[in-house]
Amino acid sequence: MDFESVFASRTSRMKASEIRELLKLLDRPGLISFAGGIPDASYFPAKQFGAAYQEALTAETAGTALQYSISEGYTPLRRWLAKEMAKLGVTCTEDNIMITSGSQQALDYLGKMLLSPGDTALINWPTYLGALGAFNAYEPRYDKLTVNGNRSAADISAAAQAEGGRVKFAYLSADFANPTGETVDRRGRENLIDMAEELECVIIEDAAYQSLRYDGEVVPPILALEIERKGSIEECRTIYCGSFSKTLSPGLRIGWICAAQPLVSQMVLLKQAGDLHVSTVNQMAISKVAETHFDTHVSTLHKVYSERRDAMLQALEEMMPKGVQWTKPEGGMFVWLTLPAHIDASELFKVALETENVAFVPGHAFFADGSGKNTMRLSFSCADAETIREGVRRLSKVVQEAL
Amino acid sequence: MDFESVFASRTSRMKASEIRELLKLLDRPGLISFAGGIPDASYFPAKQFGAAYQEALTAETAGTALQYSISEGYTPLRRWLAKEMAKLGVTCTEDNIMITSGSQQALDYLGKMLLSPGDTALINWPTYLGALGAFNAYEPRYDKLTVNGNRSAADISAAAQAEGGRVKFAYLSADFANPTGETVDRRGRENLIDMAEELECVIIEDAAYQSLRYDGEVVPPILALEIERKGSIEECRTIYCGSFSKTLSPGLRIGWICAAQPLVSQMVLLKQAGDLHVSTVNQMAISKVAETHFDTHVSTLHKVYSERRDAMLQALEEMMPKGVQWTKPEGGMFVWLTLPAHIDASELFKVALETENVAFVPGHAFFADGSGKNTMRLSFSCADAETIREGVRRLSKVVQEAL
Numbered sequence: 001m002d003f004e005s006v007f008a009s010r011t012s013r014m015k016a017s018e019i020r021e022l023l024k025l026l027d028r029p030g031l032i033s034f035a036g037g038i039p040d041a042s043y044f045p046a047k048q049f050g051a052a053y054q055e056a057l058t059a060e061t062a063g064t065a066l067q068y069s070i071s072e073g074y075t076p077l078r079r080w081l082a083k084e085m086a087k088l089g090v091t092c093t094e095d096n097i098m099i100t101s102g103s104q105q106a107l108d109y110l111g112k113m114l115l116s117p118g119d120t121a122l123i124n125w126p127t128y129l130g131a132l133g134a135f136n137a138y139e140p141r142y143d144k145l146t147v148n149g150n151r152s153a154a155d156i157s158a159a160a161q162a163e164g165g166r167v168k169f170a171y172l173s174a175d176f177a178n179p180t181g182e183t184v185d186r187r188g189r190e191n192l193i194d195m196a197e198e199l200e201c202v203i204i205e206d207a208a209y210q211s212l213r214y215d216g217e218v219v220p221p222i223l224a225l226e227i228e229r230k231g232s233i234e235e236c237r238t239i240y241c242g243s244f245s246k247t248l249s250p251g252l253r254i255g256w257i258c259a260a261q262p263l264v265s266q267m268v269l270l271k272q273a274g275d276l277h278v279s280t281v282n283q284m285a286i287s288k289v290a291e292t293h294f295d296t297h298v299s300t301l302h303k304v305y306s307e308r309r310d311a312m313l314q315a316l317e318e319m320m321p322k323g324v325q326w327t328k329p330e331g332g333m334f335v336w337l338t339l340p341a342h343i344d345a346s347e348l349f350k351v352a353l354e355t356e357n358v359a360f361v362p363g364h365a366f367f368a369d370g371s372g373k374n375t376m377r378l379s380f381s382c383a384d385a386e387t388i389r390e391g392v393r394r395l396s397k398v399v400q401e402a403l
Numbered sequence: 404m405d406f407e408s409v410f411a412s413r414t415s416r417m418k419a420s421e422i423r424e425l426l427k428l429l430d431r432p433g434l435i436s437f438a439g440g441i442p443d444a445s446y447f448p449a450k451q452f453g454a455a456y457q458e459a460l461t462a463e464t465a466g467t468a469l470q471y472s473i474s475e476g477y478t479p480l481r482r483w484l485a486k487e488m489a490k491l492g493v494t495c496t497e498d499n500i501m502i503t504s505g506s507q508q509a510l511d512y513l514g515k516m517l518l519s520p521g522d523t524a525l526i527n528w529p530t531y532l533g534a535l536g537a538f539n540a541y542e543p544r545y546d547k548l549t550v551n552g553n554r555s556a557a558d559i560s561a562a563a564q565a566e567g568g569r570v571k572f573a574y575l576s577a578d579f580a581n582p583t584g585e586t587v588d589r590r591g592r593e594n595l596i597d598m599a600e601e602l603e604c605v606i607i608e609d610a611a612y613q614s615l616r617y618d619g620e621v622v623p624p625i626l627a628l629e630i631e632r633k634g635s636i637e638e639c640r641t642i643y644c645g646s647f648s649k650t651l652s653p654g655l656r657i658g659w660i661c662a663a664q665p666l667v668s669q670m671v672l673l674k675q676a677g678d679l680h681v682s683t684v685n686q687m688a689i690s691k692v693a694e695t696h697f698d699t700h701v702s703t704l705h706k707v708y709s710e711r712r713d714a715m716l717q718a719l720e721e722m723m724p725k726g727v728q729w730t731k732p733e734g735g736m737f738v739w740l741t742l743p744a745h746i747d748a749s750e751l752f753k754v755a756l757e758t759e760n761v762a763f764v765p766g767h768a769f770f771a772d773g774s775g776k777n778t779m780r781l782s783f784s785c786a787d788a789e790t791i792r793e794g795v796r797r798l799s800k801v802v803q804e805a806l
Contacts, residue, residue, distance in 0.1 A: 001605070001638065001639065001640040001663060002603075003605070003663070003665050003666050003669065005603065006517055006571050006572070006603075006604060006605055007516060007517065007669065008515070008516060008517055008518055008519040008522070008541070008571075009519050010515070010519070011516055011669065011672075014669075014672045014673065014676055015672070016672060017675060020675070038470065038471050039470075041465075041466035041467070041469065041470045042466060044465060044466060044469040044470070046460050046462070046465030046466075046468075046469060047460075049460055049465070049469065049684075050456070050457060050460040050461075050465075053453070053456035053457070053460065054453060054456070054457065057449050057450075057452055057453040057456065058453075059449065062444075062447060062449030062452070062453075063444035063445060063447060063449075064444070064654075065449075065654055066444065066447040066449060066452065066652040066653070066654040066655070067441065067442075067444045067447070067652075067653060067654050068441050068648075068653045068654065069654065100678075101504060101678040102678055102679060104677070104678050104679050105677065105678040108676060108677045108678065112411070112413070112540065113410060113411060113414055114409055114410065114411055115411055116411040116412050116413070119411070130676075130679075133675060133676040134676050134677070136676070137515065137673070137676055138411070168409050168411075169409070200405075200408065200409075201409060202404070202406070202409055235404065236404065237404040245471075249469035249470075250469070250470060250471045251467075251468055251469040251470050251471065251472065251682060251683035251684050252469070252682050252683075252684060252685075253678060253679070253680070253681070253682045260404060260406070262406050263406050266406065266410065266414065266417075269414075269417045269418070269419060270417065270540070272420060272423070272536060273417055273511060273533075273536040273537050273539070273540055274507070274508065274511045274537070275503075275504040275505055275507050275508035275511065275656060276505060276507050276533075276656070277656070278656070279654060279655050279656045279682055279685055280654035280655075281452075281654050281655060281685070282655075282682055282684070282685060
């Protein structure tokens, strides 16, 4: 059977993730890896989850926990999330929230909901690789998102129309973004809302790392700023995508969207058609753990990850040769390095792995056009301070030799 | 914000499920419902699941259970499934299997993988409503699937081409189908493989109910018959979609596909882009329960559901007026009634609910063209024999009055 002959045209843009292929190389003794962007498994609240599953599976509630449930998501969990959102300035009810299979599914469904082939998606250069993966299936054109007012909405719109579509959304992670670790300031967020108004498009706010702020001034979510302007979430064009994957656990696959009700209603239709609903028992379990342990657990993560970030920034400062620049993230899991233009980070990756047993992710995969060859992403989430220091020492040596 | 203005054209075919709207009416005291097609929650293996989650969340494995995992699915689960598939005549390895978020997600992803707008999907008239929901998003043309050789492949293919696409797949549930309860015999399955060969399309075999055979002759899966012809799953065009939702639990959202490796590899790319992977802890838990309790649990379900089916068929035989016909399922959860042509089952639904407090699903929702107005689906899975008898008595009275 020649399956290629029956595949839809959209599959031509769905390629194997280069990063995933790279990660397969990383099962080596003594390797120090700054590559994977995942939480440190040793800090998962395993005991609390154990107790939560036991409680969900008692005789009284097991019939509910193991049964089909509504596509919107488990109501007590949506209520808890609505309260959490309110703390961030996003006044809403559970009817503004739908539970997704991680924020990755929110991105997939939003692409499916919004993008006809040839429509334009505004994204950062670089951007989250998983967003490119999700959106690619719906055959968009990408254009560069700027939040500094450098380009007029009219120009952006005209460029989209010239390609036969229109601007459907601006996608960004505004807090400690994957891969750069950078945060969009309040002014940038306000500019973005202005631009979206002019473009009559929606804003997809990927807030996967938002809870992981270690220092610096708190900036309200874009959705909160829009509600501040307009008085109600029902007037807003921003779709907030949240996730428990970077806080409580990615293994349950639970995220959420928060938006105006007509948008949520359409998402519920996509969820029904897509996979009916998120695992009932998982929603019940995470609801219990979130209600009782979210804040204390996130505090623990702040302490652990901020020490690791500090260790990485200090080691870079001490050891990295001149001519290399990097971001100073106020949260999240990533530092982004820019090497001198003549250094190809993919080539450097091979050398680093072979000669120094240290790994990172070459940056070009995060660019929709494959540019950014002299960039790399370092994650500090999964190594202790001492290991980070040794890893940066190894990496600095490799960079020095490539200069 | 006028969200309609940014929705992709594909959303115009994504409507609220009529059945789901109906089910909202069913929260009434004393109601006897044959409407929902769900397992009886009182038979879920709750204790076994409780123990399985505890085991997965011990210190030794919690870091794995709560962490990200591979898109293909949990390897021990895929190995167990490969052995189960072999028992059905489907010789394969874990590399032929990918875990999905219920079989619903398999249908969604297969639609996404295979259907460009205007392509033809061959489906039964009536067919599973969730399949229509999943496929509609990819804007196919539907044509009637027949397994009796009534229409030539050339005619079917020409009709597809006249609409600007080609036949990409034939979709069917071959065992105790939702909604009809009917099974395709061996000869029908062989005819279908012949036709797919001529059409050069794939076969999507929805096996959601396959484990629930109560009596009658076992018919091998279509995929098993194709392997019998060709010697290897790698030569086959059939994609088998399995599910734990009708056996162990729908609340974990776990199903699988089994197919030739190139097809599975493409599905893995869709899974990565769609939601990364199925909940790790759920895969570990269901793997443990399946390994130790699947066969005994399915035996229990056979006993429970076959008694209910017998009660329904006997009550229909005794009480339903002449002129009404129904299927005699050898398994599954459904009996399909065909009323005299002048009776509209949607009208009858309202009367049945108001005057007799009994519910069913009007059949026309299962037809891609909204025909079948004189049909209805009865589920026997969630009521005991006595209640079924009383429900059929009420329903017969309503039908009698409509004659």
